[in-house]
Amino acid sequence: MRKNSIKNTRINGEVQKVLSEIIRKEIKDPRINPMTSVVTVEVAPDLKTCKAYISVLGDEASQQSTMKGLKSAEGYIRRQLAHELNLRNTPQIAFILDQSIAYGVNMSKLIDEVTKDISDDEEEDEEV
The missing domain is CATH 3.30.300.20 (K homology (KH) domain)
Incomplete structure (x- = not known):
């Protein structure tokens, strides 16, 4: 190009x-x-x-x-x-x-969910 x-x-x-x-x-x-x-x-x-x-x-x-x-x-x-x-x-x-903005928002939500799950798992490990 x-x-x-x-x-x-x-x-x-x-x-x-x-x-x-x-x-x-x-x-x-x-x-x-x-x-x-x-x-x-x-x-x-x-x-x-x-x-x-x-x-x-x-x-x-x-x-x-x-x-x-x-x-x-x-x-x-x-x-x-x-x-x-x-x-x-x-x-x-x-x-x-153009679907890129909607795609970016969706990916951001998925990343937030994963990081929230990881932080929740770490908090449970510290309590035990």
């Missing part, structure tokens, strides 16, 4: 910032969960395509409905992105559900 240039990294950051503002403030679709965040954005070097990794705080049904809402509002989001950013080409956006 090719390393991102400084220009591409800067464009990724700007697109992520503007995209999160559009999703949070301008889209009125009731399917989109209010706890939706843009985790990261990868814009292709030719500015034709863009992968937006989206994290949704909620259950599976809420995540799926949010993704459907974003897919249906893709044209509006792209038009707003074109108004906000002065790029040669406005990228075609592909929304991808």
Whole structure:
């Protein structure tokens, strides 16, 4: 995989910032969960395509409905992105559900349970 240039990294950051503002403030679709965040954005070097990794705080049904809402509002989001950013080409956006935050929270809970069990076992050993 090719390393991102400084220009591409800067464009990724700007697109992520503007995209999160559009999703949070301008889209009125009731399917989109209010706890939706843009985790990261990868814009292709030719500015034709863009992968937006989206994290949704909620259950599976809420995540799926949010993704459907974003897919249906893709044209509006792209038009707003074109108004906000002065790029040669406005990228075609592909929304991808990112499960990494939920996975991290789940792993943290599992680690806490294991460490709690270990500390409970150590306390029992000291009492005996």
